[in-house]
C-alpha cells in the first residue's frame with residue numbers, strides 16, 4: 408500500500424499504541440515498530456515522519472534500548488516523546504541525567520508558540536509528565552521551546568534538521584492540547600496530507616483482495632469473534648462464493664452464540680458465501696472428560712479444533728488462500744515475542760499444518776482493535792457482533808475450573824447471560840473492558856425454600872484495561888452485583904452462591920485458567 412505513513416519506534420512505554428492511534432486520528436496512517444528496526448528497513452518504508460516513544464529506562468545507561476543515530480540524518484522529521492526525547496538528546500551530544508525533582512501527572516508547561524510544533528497551543532498549557540530523568544543540556548544546534556518549574560528542557564527542537572522533542576506525553580488526554588501538537592507534527596512538519604480514512608481503507612482493501620485472489624478458492628476459520636468476522640465479510644465482499652467459512656461449534660461458546668453467528672453468516676444471512684457450521688460439541692466434551700489441568704484443557708481444545716477444521720478443509724479440497732483475522736497487536740506481539748509464557752494463548756492452536764493452501768490473506772494486519780470494529784461498522788456487520796468482548800479461543804473451557812461437562816457448560820452459559828443482560832441494563836457495558844461469569848469448582852452448603860442445598864459457586868469477573876496486559880477490577884455498583892446474584896441463584900439450577908472477583912492483573916489474570 409503506497410500511502411503516506413508515520414512510524415512509531417517503540418521503546419517500551421505504556422502509551423505507544425495510543426500514539427499510533429492519535430496519529431491516525433489526524434487521518435495519517437501509522438505503524439508501531441520495535442526500537443531496533445534497522446535504518447535500511449526504515450528507508451524502505453519511506454515514512455513521512457518518525458516518532459520515538461517513552462520507555463522505562465535511562466537513556467545514558469549502556470544497555471538501555473536505543474536506536475541508530477542515522478535516524479536523525481535521514482531527512483525525515485523525528486519527534487521524540489519522553490524517553491524518546493532523551494534518546495535524541497543523548498545520541499546527538501546533549502546530556503541526560505536523573506532529575507533533581509521527578510515530575511508525575513498534570514504539570515503546567517510554558518511553550519514557545521513560535522515553534523511550528525506549538526502553533527495554536529496556548530503559551531501556558533497543561534501537559535502530562537512521567538519522568539525521573541531529564542535533559543540537562545540540549546545538543547548543539549537545538550533550542551529550548553518548553554519549560555516547567557522543575558524541567559528546564561520540557562521541549563526542544565532543531566527545525567532546520569526536522570528534529571523535535573517533548574519531555575511530556577502529547578498522546579494522553581491530560582495533555583490538553585496534545586492532539587494539536589501531534590497534528591502540527593504530522594501535517595505541518597512532516598507534510599502529510601491527511602487522506603487516510605477507514606472507509607477508503609475498507610474499499611481499497613476489498614479491491615486489492617479481489618485483484619490478488621482472482622478466481623482462487625479461499626478458506627476461513629470463523630470463530631464469531633470480531634476479527635475473524637470482519638476479515639470474513641471483507642473477503643465475502645471481495646470474492647463472494649469463492650469463500651468458504653468453516654465455523655466449528657465446540658460447545659464452549661456463550662449462550663446462543665452459535666446460532667447468532669449462523670444468523671449472520673449462514674444461508675439466511677446477508678452475505679453470499681459458503682458457510683459450514685460443524686456441530687462438534689460431543690467430540691470436545693468426550694475429549695475433555697476427566698481432564699482438570701488448565702494447560703491440558705487448552706491443548707486438547709486447540710488440537711481438536713484443528714482436527715475438525717482439517718477434516719472440513721479436506722472435504723472442500725485444495726484451497727488457494729487461507730484467511731486469518733490477524734490484527735496489528737498480534738503482529739507486534741508475535742514480532743517481539745520475548746515475554747514468558749503464562750498461558751498458551753490466543754488463537755486456538757495456530758495454523759493447521761496439512762491444509763493445502765498457497766498463501767495466507769490477512770486483511771486486518773494493519774489495524775488496531777477499535778479500528779477493526781470501525782471497519783466492521785463500515786461493512787454493515789451487526790453491532791452485537793462488532794462490539795463483542797474478547798472471548799478466548801478455548802471459550803468456556805477455561806471459565807470452568809476443573810473438569811468440563813455439558814452440565815457445567817449450561818450453568819456457566821446461563822449465569823453469564825444473566826450477568827451480561829444486567830450489565831447492559833445498568834448501562835455499564837461501555838465502561839468495562841471485559842466481564843463474564845466463571846464456574847468455580849467449589850460446592851458449598853446453602854438453604855433454599857427450607858431445604859439444604861449443596862451447589863456450585865459462580866464467580867463474576869469484570870475488569871477495566873487498555874491493553875489486557877494489566878487490568879483493574881471494575882467498580883460495579885453494589886446494587887447491580889446484588890441483582891445479578893439474586894437472579895443467578897434463583898434462575899440457574901445448580902448454583903447457590905455468587906462471588907465477585909476483586910483481583911487485579913497482576914497478580915491474577917483476566918481469565919481463571
Ligand code: XMP
Pocket residue numbers: 705750751752753754755797798799800801841875876912915916917918919
Ligand atoms: P489473561 O487471562 O491472560 O487474558 O489475563 C488476557 C486476554 O486474552 C484473552 N485470552 C485468550 N484469547 N485464546 C485467546 O484467543 C486464549 O487462549 C486466551 N486466553 C486468554 C482473555 O480473554 C483476555 O482478553
